[in-house]
Amino acid sequence: MLGKRICIKVNNVQVNEGCALCGGPVEPLIPIWVFLENYLPVCRKCAKKHAEVLLVALDNFYKDNLAEKLFKKMATQYG
Ligand SMILES: [Zn+2]
Numbered sequence: 001m002l003g004k005r006i007c008i009k010v011n012n013v014q015v016n017e018g019c020a021l022c023g024g025p026v027e028p029l030i031p032i033w034v035f036l037e038n039y040l041p042v043c044r045k046c047a048k049k050h051a052e053v054l055l056v057a058l059d060n061f062y063k064d065n066l067a068e069k070l071f072k073k074m075a076t077q078y079g
Helices: 044-063 066-078
Strands: 006-010 032-036
Touching (some): 006 044, 044 066
16 A cells, blocks of 8 residues: 555544445544545554554544543533
């Protein structure tokens, strides 16, 4: 997969496409997920294989409920 960079991108939709690399099932989480640069979603398996550090970052993000904290903070600020 030369030339196909994997990156963490902001995600705000549920997509039903398969993984861009292996075609397997992938359910991108909101608000961030791993994608190719052209915004095609990548499954956990491929992310681990090709960009493990990003998957670790993603898991830490969701593990610590940072998304929820962020939403709560936004709600207090603007709500
Ligand atoms: Zn895959």
